[in-house]
Amino acid sequence: MIEVNNLTKVYPSGKGVFNVSFKVEKGEVFGFLGPNGAGKTTTIRQLLGFTNATEGNCTINGLDTRENAHLIQRDLGYLPGEIAFFDKMNGHDFLNFISELRGKNSDIRKEELIRYFDLDLNHKIRKMSKGMKQKLGLIAAFMHDPDILILDEPTSGLDPIMQKKFIDLIKAEKERGKTILMSSHIFDEVEKVCSKAAIIKEGRIVVIEDIQKLKSNRQKSFIVNVNDEKDLNTILNSKLNTKHLENNTVEIFISDNYNEMIQVLSSVNVIGFEETHQSLEQAFIHYYGKEGE
């Protein structure tokens, strides 16, 4: 359905994406993961036909995305990563404008989505908060009920309740057979909805994998506080992968060897225990072995 074939796009600065290839099958929710600046938006721009590839190409439904952008757009919903609306409009004006540009029947889900995201459209876009703008962008991307959705950082700016609502919407769309590509720099978000993910780093794909497999291989870390130095040494001297942080605090890295950690911790006096939320970069540096590579 969506195919990226050996795509290389080099900017004058030398940055860009290099030899990127992946496929999103019909009905699949595909996560495109990478830290900021890794090349996610560069790849997505090419999928929308905004730029000319240095080499390679992208197709959607077999059509070249650069040559046939306007044909592909009939059945595609797009959420840009950087929200740049038409400032002077209010929310209503904007959605009407977009649906008029799209042509007949292109706002069939508008009212339903406005209610779903609970958005007041009577504000000038210039005065909207980042979260409101993000909701408006999502409504514009979904309102014509397209079969394919390309969403660049869809949850940025949304509060946790709206993030949950967004995740639920994606799940529902998946049930309805929609094909979705969403980029993110947050692993947790992708892991909740996507069945497959590609991870990109410095312009190159490092892995394309089923989400379950990525999850099980993903290293987790916990910050543990203990009472005294004796307990601290017990942990540091165990077989666990650890890092001494400060005083009686230690970070423990595990993948699926929870039992091992619990056994060690049960022999000491734990006074603090919390899971760290790893950035994506840490997550897949660990996934791919040691830092520095």
Added chain:
Amino acid sequence: MSWALFKYNIKNNYFIWILLTSIFIFYFSIILTMYDPESMKALDEVLEMLPEAMVKALGFADFGSTLYSYLASYLYGFLVFLFPIILSIIINHRLVAVLTDKGSMAYLLATPNSRTKIIITQMLFSLVSISVMFILYTLISIVFAQIMFPNELDIGKYLLLNLNTLILYFAIGGIGFFASTIANDTNFSLGIGVSVPVLFLVFQMLGNADNKLSFFHGLTLFSLLNTEAIENDIPFVIISIIVSLLIAAILYGLSIYIFRKKNLYV
């Protein structure tokens, strides 16, 4: 073309359009009321008190003896270009460069409208906005002239003069549109869109100011409008119109071609 986008352009630009068109027509009215066949000499005397080079630079060369020659020399030497140029610089800049720079172009391209359709819509708006301004100005100016000085104005010549001027605007406007299209940011678009027409205006003024400097006329597109030629050299007028049309066609045509091909980092 996309009517939805055309309407958006109207909403986005009507204020500046009405403002500049009104000032333009108002300015004409004032010049018109100053016309008095009996006292043209008095006006000449007033102008003689000013430095000669400055008077010439503004195109106030020879007021002649008819309403046509009065308007031609007072308005069409220099001032007639001012308001339409400001309008076309602002509008052309907004039509493409602002949308690209701010990223809102992404929303236009993410609809089933081809780049060709989008850029042709913007081109049509660029041409229509300046044409409507000028046609309205022409009609109102004729009505005013007829009311104040019945049958004094040679309407045939006056219409030809304005046709020639309008077509020349298309060429000048083409520069701004071209700059707006090739620009990836607004600074570049405004930089070229403002500096080239202003440079042409300066050359025009220098060329007018002194016979020794008349070679400057060869460096400015504005010399394609020759008000005397309309009275006595029709072939020049025809060539001028054809050349202006060609320049406009090349600039707008290139803009369409480049917009279809370029990278849009939106």
